[in-house]
Amino acid sequence: MDFPVTDLFHVILLGIIEGITEFLPISSTGHLLIAEKLGLGARSELFNVGIQAGAILAVTVIYWQRIWQLLSQWKQPQNRDYLAKITVAFLITAVLGLIAVKLGFKLEEAVTPVAWALIIVxxxxxxxxAIASRLKDRSAVSWRVAVLVGLAQMVAGIFPGTSRSGSTIFMAMLAGTSNRAAATEFSFLVGIPTMYAATAYELLKAARHPAASPENWTDLGVGFVVSAIVAFIAVKWLLGYIRHHRFTWFALYRIAAGMALLLWLPSGS
Structure with a gap:
């Protein structure tokens, strides 16, 4: 198969960008858009969702013991309760997200709205x-947390640049799960079925209309693998980092990146 070296390099770079940014609260969509503007090429929605699935696979592997515990010991009240809250958060995202997309509420992935989303979030x-630091340290996930995390994940899906992980982690912290590690775990576990469902949805669309959305499956495969490897490293690092540090530097980076986008690419060109 003819596979240009330049294109392969671009695909690997996109996989690296996705792997780093998907679970760090800095917006994978925003960084993939920047990469596109820098000349790495516009990719299909299936490609973008596919490499996101690679990152989700990495988190699945990292949390595999926790997932197995929840599923194999689901009869235990605390595990059944936790699984129910993951399910509710996922269903809120899936149902309301589909409704929002059908009604045309999803914003275009353009420079200006992404830049403002980076700054505002x-x-x-x-x-x-600052608020969470004043709250009593709590690791429990309440039903309010589950509902609000589902809503935050849906909002992140229709407002590019918001960051799914950033929105859900901080919503969980403000809603009652003030412990960073616990909020991050719930956010990531809710993201697993959400992103797998999004990938399946895009695959179904591609299968139904192959001529309308041709896909380079080699590109997708390479991007998926690279994203999975890099995301595994990034998430392992993040889980260690948040034990002793706040998310302050990520917030400052977002603000700086958003301002740079507005100044550097004001017209989106």
């Missing part, structure tokens, strides 16, 4: 950290 993260 960055500021919100700083405020949320």
């Amino acid at each position: 960055g500021i919100w993260m700083l405020v949320a950290e």
Whole structure:
């Protein structure tokens, strides 16, 4: 198969960008858009969702013991309760997200709205950290947390640049799960079925209309693998980092990146 070296390099770079940014609260969509503007090429929605699935696979592997515990010991009240809350958060995202997309509420992945999303959520993260630091340390996930995390994940899906992980982690922290590690775990576990479902949805669309959305499956495969490997490393690092550090630097980075986008690419060109 003819596979240009330049294109392969671009695909690997996109996989690396996705793997780093999917679970760090800095917006994978925003960084993939920047990569596109820098000349790495526009990719299909299936490609973008497919490499996101690679990152989700990495998190699945990292949390495999926790997932197995929840599923194999589901009869235990605390595990059954936790699984129910993951399910509710996922269903809120899936149902309301589909409705929003059908009604045309999803914003275009353009430079200006993504830049503003980076800035606004960055500021919100700083405020949320300050508020959460004053709350009693709680690891429990309440039903309110589950519902609000589902809503936050849906909002992140229709407002590019918001960051799914950033939105859900900080919503969980403000809603009652003030412990960063516990909020992050719930956010990531809710993201697993959500992103697998999004990938399956895009695959189904591609299968139904193959001529309308031709896909380079080699590109997708390479991007998927690279994203999975890099995301595994990034998430392992993040889980260690948040034990002793706040998300402050991620928030400041978002604000700086958003401002740079507005100044550097004001017209989106």
